[in-house]
Amino acid sequence: MLSIVEQVFKKLNIDYTPRKNGVELQFRCINPNHPDRHASASINTQSGQWKCFSCLMSGNLKSLVKLVSGDISDIDNLITPKDTVQFKIGSIYKASTKNILSYENTVNFSHTIDCLMNDFMPATRDITSLNYLVKKRKLTKDTIKRYRLKYCKTGQYADRIIIPYYMNDELIGFNSRYIGDNPSTLRYLYCLNNSLFESFIYNYENITNNDYCILAEGPFDLMYLVQCGYKNVISTLNTNISRKQLTKILNFKKIIFCFDNDEKTKAGQNAVLKHASDILDFAPDLPIYGAELPVGKDPNDCTPDEIKDAFSHLKRIRLEPKVVPPSIFEYMRLNYNQGML
Ligand SMILES: [Zn+2]
Structure with a gap:
């Protein structure tokens, strides 16, 4: 291809x-x-x-x-015409993707992705990918198989773990994580059917009820949390929650964030606040909590006990009420009361 x-x-x-x-x-x-x-x-x-x-x-x-x-x-x-596909490059968060580049093109998406997927091998079958997933991400072979992770050895996606995204069992794209040792190579490279991806929530098909949901930052965090026994773990896989994703998320009675606790960049905490404010704009009374992981750690760095501890000390997330500038009438009323008008 x-x-x-x-x-x-x-x-x-x-x-x-x-x-x-x-x-x-x-x-x-x-x-x-x-x-x-x-x-x-x-x-x-x-x-x-x-x-x-x-x-x-x-x-x-x-x-x-x-x-x-x-x-x-x-x-x-x-380019061969058909559905719109956007090839996005960069990591999940804007902070680390100053120069996020994208170019939209029309290609036959399902054909493209089928060809690509055929070139990838199961991640359990290659020692490099298996090492990365087991040692760095603490995933078991069962988890790797459950999320149908693949590995690509050569070509455009060389040295990348492929994380396929399925929606109702239809493949709508994938993300790829570079695990080679060239520091200048882009860490994440996506191939997505953009029109479907907008409403996509990772792992949504495994939701068992709407009592609560646990929002994870990235796919590997999510897989590890599921592996540790947590239920209803989902991810928007993005800095912003789209309207279509929000509609689904607002169905839950309680929302728990389990994001990275990066000490320096605060990217994880900032992302939580951003997501929380998007949600609270629509549902001001919806209870939102954060599971605060040990400083400097993301879920994959934690032991199951550390995660358990974070979940047993959930912190309620509330946002400062927004300061609305007073209207001209309010301004006049205030000044009138103070005898200035
Ligand atoms: Zn020249």
Whole structure:
């Protein structure tokens, strides 16, 4: 399966040489003012970002198409048409994804994803992925199988654990976690059917009742909590709760957050507050609690006892009432009462 970038290059007749397992393509600079006799430019097939190392011109996939063809209106026609898919790159949280890059394209989603999934192997069958999941994430083989985790050895998703997302048993996309040792490689790389993903809640099909739900930050946290015996664990997998996700979450009588307790960035705590305020905007009386893990730990770093302890000392999350600026009438009334008007 060709990456979007390769499909575009082929349609535009740009010659290229794949590098780094196809993650990068080397090509002759497209800057009309730079007659490039060697292939001095390189594009990342995951982000679409390109750069010429000779004249230093750079840009994204759209700017490249515009430079070469003079028009970007045709970009959709360069790729096999069908459902909308968004390839997103970055980690779950905005704080760590300053340069989150996305480019929407029309491709035949179900075909694309089926082809890709066929290239992945069960994560239990490779020693590298098994080591990562068992040692770093504390997952058992049963959990790995239950969540149908895969591993990819070569190509666009090389050295990545694949976390498939199913909705009513239909595959709507996957996230991939890089476990290789190149520090400059993007940690997470998603392939999603965007229209379905908007209402998707991870593990929602395993909910047993609506008494409460436990919201986990990421998929590995969720799997570990389930493995530790917790029920009704779900994840929005995102910084923001979409309207469609919120509709589902508001059905629970009680909400418990179990997010990372990162000491420095406070990303986990901030995400909880953000989520909580989104929920309380619609349901101000809904009881929301936080399970506070030991400082500096995420669920996967904790022993089952540490998690148990956090859950037995739940902290109620309330937000400061919002300060609404007084209306002009209120302003007049106040001033009138004080004899100023
Ligand atoms: Zn150049």
